[in-house]
Amino acid sequence: MHKTSQIVEASWLGRPSPQVAPELVGCCLVRLLPNGQLIKGLIVETEAYAPGDPACHAYRRRTARNAVMFGPPGFTYIYLIYGRYCCLNLVTDQDQVPSAVLIRALELEVFPESLGYPPPPALQRIAAGPGKLCQALKIDRSLSGQALQPDTGLWLEHRRDQFHQTLKQQTQLLVQTTRIGLSVGENLPWRWYLRTSPAVSRP
């Protein structure tokens, strides 16, 4: 018999984002489309954004756009970047502490044939980058502020035991480095990725 995947509860995200972000690597992001199609991928790259961090969208003050980051954990924060792409963040830490984790890349594991994704090796880079990830999972700003749970069509599953075993054996597997694309706060080492994954946006 096999163990069912455990859904991540909001309380698990209720910790500082630099603590949650590395632990999200290895978890699965699951998307259930309105038409019933299921897309699922292993998170292979994340970045943390936290209070006092000049690169955080909530650094200056609360606005209509970033308001959800000030709320309780377990919700999505999705914004439009460069007028073209959406980026998915998961709100972390306790209520009133504005912080989030940017999900930057996935290794797709489950997806419908009918979506027309290319064959490997191109398939492995379909969700390599925050904008491409949202494209692949059909995530846009209409999902921003939603709870991460099955009835919203977007949720998280905990790491499988096998992943923990691998992490234990391969000690250099999880790489910590600086974040990408910033003009401020670029020195903070708040990006994590799986060294061996072909889906990482920028190894």
Added chain:
DNA sequence: TGAAGGATTTGT
């Protein structure tokens, strides 16, 4: 009301 700039991606 306007201007500057952005947690990206793609093609030159």
Added chain:
DNA sequence: CAAATCCTTCAC
């Protein structure tokens, strides 16, 4: 390396 493209924020 620069363009695409539009939303958000901040200044006036």
